[in-house]
Amino acid sequence: MITEFLKEKYITSKCQIIVIGHDGNITETDNYLFETNNGTQITNLHPFFETISHLLPDKNKEHVFHCVNLEINEVKGNYNIVFFSGSDTLNPYLIFYDFTENCDYLQTIVQRRNDSVIALETQLLKEKQHISEKKFKNKFLANISHDLKTPLGAVLGFLEILNKTPLNNEQKDLINTIRKSGNHIKSLIDDLLDLSKIEAGELKINYSTFSVYDLINHIQKIYTPILASKNLLFNPVIQQNIPPFLVCDKTRVLQIFINLLDNAFKFTNEGSISLNIACKTINKNSVEFNFSITDTGIGFPEAKRNSINSFTKFHQTDIEGSGLGLSIVKKLVENMNGKMQILPGVKQGTCVQVAIPMQTANGIVENLSNNQKIPLTETHLQILIADDNEVNIRLIKKMLKDYPNLTIETAKNGVEVLKIVEQKYFDLILMDIEMPEMNGLEASLKIKTHPNPIISNIPVIAITANATEIEKYTLAGISGYVSKPFLKQDLLIAIEKIFVENLQKMNI
Amino acid sequence: MLSSKKIVLVGHFGVGKSSLIRRFVKNSFSDDYLVTVGVHIVKKTVHIDNDEITLIIWDIEGKEDMQKLRPSFLLGTSGFIYVFDATRESTYINLSDEINYIETHYPKTNLLTVANKIDLIEKNIFIKIAENYKLKIDYYSSAKTGENVELIFNDLAKNLIK
Ligand SMILES: Nc1nc2c(ncn2[C@@H]2O[C@H](COP(=O)(O)OP(=O)(O)OP(=O)(O)O)[C@@H](O)[C@H]2O)c(=O)[nH]1
Ligand SMILES: [Mg+2]
Numbered sequence: 001m002i003t004e005f006l007k008e009k010y011i012t013s014k015c016q017i018i019v020i021g022h023d024g025n026i027t028e029t030d031n032y033l034f035e036t037n038n039g040t041q042i043t044n045l046h047p048f049f050e051t052i053s054h055l056l057p058d059k060n061k062e063h064v065f066h067c068v069n070l071e072i073n074e075v076k077g078n079y080n081i082v083f084f085s086g087s088d089t090l091n092p093y094l095i096f097y098d099f100t101e102n103c104d105y106l107q108t109i110v111q112r113r114n115d116s117v118i119a120l121e122t123q124l125l126k127e128k129q130h131i132s133e134k135k136f137k138n139k140f141l142a143n144i145s146h147d148l149k150t151p152l153g154a155v156l157g158f159l160e161i162l163n164k165t166p167l168n169n170e171q172k173d174l175i176n177t178i179r180k181s182g183n184h185i186k187s188l189i190d191d192l193l194d195l196s197k198i199e200a201g202e203l204k205i206n207y208s209t210f211s212v213y214d215l216i217n218h219i220q221k222i223y224t225p226i227l228a229s230k231n232l233l234f235n236p237v238i239q240q241n242i243p244p245f246l247v248c249d250k251t252r253v254l255q256i257f258i259n260l261l262d263n264a265f266k267f268t269n270e271g272s273i274s275l276n277i278a279c280k281t282i283n284k285n286s287v288e289f290n291f292s293i294t295d296t297g298i299g300f301p302e303a304k305r306n307s308i309n310s311f312t313k314f315h316q317t318d319i320e321g322s323g324l325g326l327s328i329v330k331k332l333v334e335n336m337n338g339k340m341q342i343l344p345g346v347k348q349g350t351c352v353q354v355a356i357p358m359q360t361a362n363g364i365v366e367n368l369s370n371n372q373k374i375p376l377t378e379t380h381l382q383i384l385i386a387d388d389n390e391v392n393i394r395l396i397k398k399m400l401k402d403y404p405n406l407t408i409e410t411a412k413n414g415v416e417v418l419k420i421v422e423q424k425y426f427d428l429i430l431m432d433i434e435m436p437e438m439n440g441l442e443a444s445l446k447i448k449t450h451p452n453p454i455i456s457n458i459p460v461i462a463i464t465a466n467a468t469e470i471e472k473y474t475l476a477g478i479s480g481y482v483s484k485p486f487l488k489q490d491l492l493i494a495i496e497k498i499f500v501e502n503l504q505k506m507n508i
Numbered sequence: 509m510l511s512s513k514k515i516v517l518v519g520h521f522g523v524g525k526s527s528l529i530r531r532f533v534k535n536s537f538s539d540d541y542l543v544t545v546g547v548h549i550v551k552k553t554v555h556i557d558n559d560e561i562t563l564i565i566w567d568i569e570g571k572e573d574m575q576k577l578r579p580s581f582l583l584g585t586s587g588f589i590y591v592f593d594a595t596r597e598s599t600y601i602n603l604s605d606e607i608n609y610i611e612t613h614y615p616k617t618n619l620l621t622v623a624n625k626i627d628l629i630e631k632n633i634f635i636k637i638a639e640n641y642k643l644k645i646d647y648y649s650s651a652k653t654g655e656n657v658e659l660i661f662n663d664l665a666k667n668l669i670k
Contacts, residue, residue, distance in 0.1 A: 047551040047564045051514040051584055065580045067546020067569075078546055103545050111543045114521045114570075118541075121596050 014098040018042070019091050024053055027091060033098055034075040042094075046070050052083055056092060061085040067103050078103035134199065141196035145189045152189070156182045191324040194255075198331040205336060207359075210250035212242050212277060219257055219275075226265055233272035242279050246289060247359040252332055257291075259325035260352050264295040268349070271296025282357060289338075289358045294351040305342045329354075383495075384420060386411040386440065387432035387463065396430060396463075399488040414438025418446055421455050428498055430491075431478070433464045440464075441476045448477030459498045512551070512562035513668045514584050518577070518610075519591035520599040521570025524624040527651035528591065529567050532661050537652050544569045547581055554665045561665050572598070574609045587618040587664045594623040594634050594648070603643050618667045620646045622660055627653050 012032065019028035024042045042049045048068060055061065065081045079096040086092035159182065163175050197203045216236050227234055257275075264273045273295045280288040300308075308326065329352075333340045338356030345351045383406055387393050393410050400406050409424075411417045413435040421429070429447070433440035440462060450456040462473050462481040473481055480494045517525040526544050531537055533552050548567045553560055568581050588610055592599040603621065610619055623634065623643075627650040638645055647663075649656040 046549070048549045050512050050551070050562075051549070051564050051566070054584055063580055063583065065547075066578055069546060069548045107543055107545045110521075110545060110569075111541075114543055115541065118522050118596070121598060125595060125597075 016096040016098075017093060018096070019093045021091060022056060022086060024049075024056060033077065033079075033096055034072045036073065045072050055083065055085050058085050060087050067099060067106075069103075076100075138196040138200040141192055142200075145193040145196070148189050149186070152182065152186055156186070188324070191328055194328050195324055195331070198328065198335060203332075203335060205249045205252065207247050208250060209245045209247050210253065211245055212238060213244075215250070215254060215257070216275075216277070218254065219261065222258065223261065223265065230265070230268075231270050232265070232268060234275070235272065236275040237277070239276075239278040241281075242277060243287065243360040245360070246287070248289070248336065248356065252336070253356075256329050256332055256354065259329045260293050260354075263325055264293050264297065264350070264352075267299075268295040268297030271349070286357060286359050289356045290354070292351055292353045294345050294349065296345060296347065296349040299345060299348040299350050300342060302344075305344070308342055380405050380407070381427040382407045382409070382425060384409050384411060384417065384426045384429045386413070386417045386429060386435065386443070388412050388435045389432070392432065392463070396491065399491055412436075414440060414443030414446070417443045421447065421450075421458060422452075425454065426458050428495065429458055429460045430482075431460050431462055433462055441472060441478075444473075444476040444478050461494050461498065511669075512564055513586040513665075514564045514566060515587040515589065515664060515668075516566040516568060516582060516585050517589045517591055518568065518574065518606075519570060520572050520593070520596075523570065523591045523593040523596070523599050524651045525570065525589075525591050526567050528589075528622070528624060528649065528657055528660075529565055531651045531654055531657045533565070535654070537654075539652075552661075554662055556662065556666050556669060559669055561669055563661065563665060573602075574606050582614065585614060585617055586668050588614070588620070589660065589664065590619065590621045591624050592622070593625050595625050595628050600641065600643055603641070607644065618664060620660060620664055622647045622649050624649050624651060626650050626655065 014033075016033040017028075017030050018026055018036060020042050021027050026036055026038050026040045026042060029036045029038065036045065043053055048065075048070060052063070052065075055063065061084070063083045063085075065083070067078050068081055069078050070076070077098055078100045080099050081097075082095040084090070084093050156179065159175060159179055163172070163179075167175070194203070216238060220234075220236065223234060261273070261275070273293065275291065275293050277289075277291040280290060282288055308330065330340050333354055333356060336356050338354060341353045343351040343353060383400070385393055385396050385408060387396075387410070397408055400408065409420065409426075411420055415438045417429065417431070418438075420426075429444075431440040431444060435443075438446075444460045444462070447458060447460060448456055459479040460477065462478045463484065463486075464473075464481055465484045480497055482490050482494050517529060519525060521543065522541060526542070526548070527537060529550060533550050544567055546569060549564060550567070551562055551564045553562045566581065566585075568577070571577050590603075590606060590610065592603060594600075600623070607619065607621065610617070621644060623638070623645050626634065626648040631648060634648075647656050647660050649660060651657060
């Protein structure tokens with residue numbers, strides 16, 4: 001009894017059977033789910049049946065349709081429908097299982113999933129669009145700046161010519177004013193170009209060694225005339241612990257100083273501007289280069305200060321009034337993995353603090369004299385010399401004997417080189433070009449196209465008697481060359497270059 | 509002569525299949541997205557010259573892969589409209605495979621491809637994208653503005669009586 005009851009409650013009441021004739025008219029129905037009458041043409045119940053009526057002549061076929069949404073005689077539901085096309089002994093029939101509840105449940109789950117996938121895709125699309133708009137903007141900026149520079153150059157050029165003609169004092173004065181404004185426009189255009197390059201990620205940081213003392217001398221020379229015209233004190237202080245040489249992009253470092261100092265001088269009419277430089281040791285080979293510029297000028301409103309401090313290189317730049325200088329500094333500093341912060345100055349005024357990590361040069365001296373010992377680097381470097389000529393190998397080894405941090409191995413031809421680099425790590429290969437079995441070009445090409453990135457990244461310096469074939473070397477991935485006969489200094493400079501380039505690659 | 513033909517709108521979820529049908533049949537549109545589960549079936553008769561044809565339109569659930577669709581949904585189909593969303597790359601990135609699938613498994617059917625939601629994207633920009641992806645597109649449409657919706661169904665109907 002109970003099974004009958006349960007069957008009725010859970011199965012029979014959720015299921016309707018309709019038997020139809022081969023003409024599609026209903027011959028029998030139990031009306032458990034919706035009302036239909038015998039004799040009704042099935043295709044009149046719902047368009048669904050119109051699309052299956054062509055299956056009727058096809059005997060003994062069963063089809064199942066899942067989750068079909070139907071409204072029949074004002075009853076709505078989702079049904080799984082079994083359709084049997086009939087046989088010789090059996091009329092065609094349809095069985096409807098009521099799946100409305102399941103479909104409703106499924107609907108909420110699928111809805112949630114689809115909504116979130118679409119939201120994510122839309123978000124990604126927006127970001128993509130934002131990037132391409134930004135690219136467009138930067139390209140536009142770069143083009144327009146470039147186009148402006150040419151006629152401006154002509155204006156300034158002719159102004160100089162005009163200046164050399166006989167003029168009275170008033171005219172000279174006017175020309176001076178025009179020149180100043182023209183130069184101002186020029187520097188604004190340069191800033192725009194810089195900014196668009198930075199934002200487009202096209203700004204290359206060219207690492208080289210520089211002396212902080214030279215830098216400060218240079219800066220003092222720039223600002224002496226301005227100091228004379230304003231009642232200002234300018235006192236740069238360099239702390240004792242500064243390494244004599246640091247590795248960074250010296251042009252950009254100078255630009256950072258100049259942009260910040262320009263602002264300080266522009267907004268300070270009396271009092272002082274102080275520049276403090278110090279270094280914090282990070283490790284044996286690197287420091288954090290810190291400096292601050294504090295002025296007694298008009299200062300920044302707090303809100304503006306905060307907004308500058310909080311924008312990152314991914315944000316739009318929006319610093320009005322102070323020109324583009326400050327945005328460029330912030331972006332340049334961030335490009336060098338450093339930080340810039342604007343704090344309130346003493347009393348009023350502004351204090352800008354900058355910190356940039358830099359490699360110490362450990363004496364990568366730029367102007368080498370012939371017999372000076374060049375303290376290449378303290379880093380341990382493994383060098384492979386490939387040459388079929390014993391005498392040459394001995395010569396190179398002799399040239400490098402002052403450097404205990406260099407470990408040297410040798411190979412007699414390209415084949416040997418390939419074998420050796422696969423067994424051991426090298427920082428550099430000095431490769432003779434003319435060698436038996438496999439020449440230096442071929443070996444270099446094989447290294448550069450090696451599937452193992454550790455091998456393909458080894459820099460190769462060609463040692464060659466034929467420096468006219470440099471194009472070929474570049475194609476073979478050779479990073480530098482030394483032409484025979486060469487001096488110790490030539491060899492060391494070539495190695496030093498690779499070492500500095502490596503630093504750049506490591507983005508230090 | 510009155511004949512009826514089954515047509516099915518296929519494509520990823522959320523591309524606007526239900527919206528296109530709603531625009532065509534009821535001339536209305538809603539910005540809300542209500543997922544279709546299973547299938548809804550509606551019909552509409554269109555007049556072409558002196559002919560009349562009833563389109564029985566199957567609005568099925570979206571699937572990113574035609575092969576994952578229940579074959580019973582596609583049984584007896586005369587015409588397909590493959591819809592994708594011009595603003596969502598994922599809905600057209602495999603277009604040519606999907607079209608290929610339909611053309612090989614349902615060779616005797618008519619098929620139109622439709623880039624929908626064209627109101628949301630600069631048409632010229634999208635045409636460039638479409639060239640990049642080598643998309644074969646028959647119509648650009650918007651269920652929201654109604655652009656080309658009538659035309660798509662009418663042209664399919666025309667192809668079906670030919
Ligand atoms: N702007 C715009 N929005 C549209 C257009 N067509 C559809 N939409 C919106 O896109 C969303 C999805 O539309 P639907 O028609 O439900 O998509 P579907 O292809 O039926 O989705 P599934 O049933 O899940 O397969 C809804 O929010 C619609 O309002 C269009 O042409 N323009
Ligand atoms: Mg839908």
